[in-house]
Structures are given as structure tokens and as C-alpha cells.
Amino acid sequence: MKTIKCSQIGGENCTFEVTAETMEEAKGKFSEHAKVAHAEMVAAATPESTKKWNEMFEKTWAAAGTDTPAASAE
């Protein structure tokens, strides 16, 4: 499981975050969230900006640390 904050992927001061097993699942949850919370951003999206967002999302997902149990912390 990984967690990504909306603020990491363009949501500025948004505190919404998604925890998901796969990137596809996380992307789906953010899409639903964006339609409600960032309707203006969604309305202004172009194929080019959507492509850039997808690239940024994939990089952020790849860089996000996998959640580990607290017991493993030193």
C-alpha cells in the first residue's frame, strides 16, 4: 500500500490523500476526488495537461514509500 497526498500532485493546499494497492486504484480515487473538489481544474484540463498530470502522478507513485508496519521502524 502506498499513500499519496493531493498536494503532491497539484492539489496545492488540499489535504486529501489516497492509500491504494495499485497505481490504477489510486488514480481512480483521485479522479473521483478531483471531480468533486477540483472541478475547475478538471474542466480546464486539456489532453496535453492530462498527459503531464499522468506522468507526474506515475513519478509520484513510483517515488512514494511503501507503508511499512510501525514495528519495523527503528
Ligand SMILES: [Zn+2]
Ligand atoms: Zn484535492
